[in-house]
Amino acid sequence: MKADQPTLPKILVLASGSGTNLQALIESSRERDFPGQIVAVGCNRPKAFALERAAQANVETFMVNHEDFSSREEFDAALMAHILRHNPDLIVLAGFMRILTTDFVRAFRGRLINIHPSLLPRHTGLNTHQRALDAGDRIHGVSVHFVTEELDGGPVIAQAEVAVVPEDTAETLAEKVQAKEHLLYPIVVRWFCEGRIQLGGEHIMFDGQALNTPMRLPDN
Numbered sequence: 001m002k003a004d005q006p007t008l009p010k011i012l013v014l015a016s017g018s019g020t021n022l023q024a025l026i027e028s029s030r031e032r033d034f035p036g037q038i039v040a041v042g043c044n045r046p047k048a049f050a051l052e053r054a055a056q057a058n059v060e061t062f063m064v065n066h067e068d069f070s071s072r073e074e075f076d077a078a079l080m081a082h083i084l085r086h087n088p089d090l091i092v093l094a095g096f097m098r099i100l101t102t103d104f105v106r107a108f109r110g111r112l113i114n115i116h117p118s119l120l121p122r123h124t125g126l127n128t129h130q131r132a133l134d135a136g137d138r139i140h141g142v143s144v145h146f147v148t149e150e151l152d153g154g155p156v157i158a159q160a161e162v163a164v165v166p167e168d169t170a171e172t173l174a175e176k177v178q179a180k181e182h183l184l185y186p187i188v189v190r191w192f193c194e195g196r197i198q199l200g201g202e203h204i205m206f207d208g209q210a211l212n213t214p215m216r217l218p219d220n
């Protein structure tokens with residue numbers, strides 16, 4: 001962490017699982033010119049490896065176990081209290097497997113982003129790789145979007161594609177898509193911290209212009 005640069009935008013990451021996207025963000029945040037600092041990682045599963053990754057990087061963690069709450073509203077209220085303590089400029093959902101309440105989403109509108117393993121609006125929800133195969137998609141990929149009240153339905157900031165080949169399985173597709181996730185998410189977080197992306201009404205502004213189609217990660 002860059003404690004000597006208190007003016008950098010504060011990033012708070014929420015994760016539930018293995019945390020490979022968190023790891024990619026941690027590594028990017030160590031780059032000298034990275035325009036933000038990860039101030040905390042929050043988690044809803046005590047055994048999530050994401051917590052380990054955060055601890056290894058000396059990032060503060062907090063735990064809000066959804067099993068300790070009898071309603072989604074109570075869970076979200078507790079989560080929100082933790083988040084507000086850190087006063088983040090950006091909340092990054094990185095494999096955070098909870099559906100958030102409308103109140104939560106509204107409270108952080110414009111500073112809450114998610115990564116979803118499909119080319120939205122195709123394949124919202126779960127099992128996206130198998131569903132892409134079942135649908136005969138030739139192109140699949142990943143999207144980073146602002147979170148709004150509609151599940152996986154907020155304006156898409158950027159996408160990266162992968163080609164689907166006949167030999168692909170849900171596992172091989174997951175691997176290919178995750179490799180793109182690890183490139184794409186740090187880029188979008190960087191843009192946000194540089195002030196290049198804003199959510200204005202229902203539209204995204206990128207460098208002051210309305211973004212009509214999502215930004216694309218170039219093929220490498």
Ligand code: GRF
Pocket residue numbers: 015016017018019020021022094095096115116117178181
């Ligand atoms: C990623 O595939 C992401 O697209 C989805 O959840 C997964 C998280 O993986 N939202 P990880 O915990 O970052 O490894």
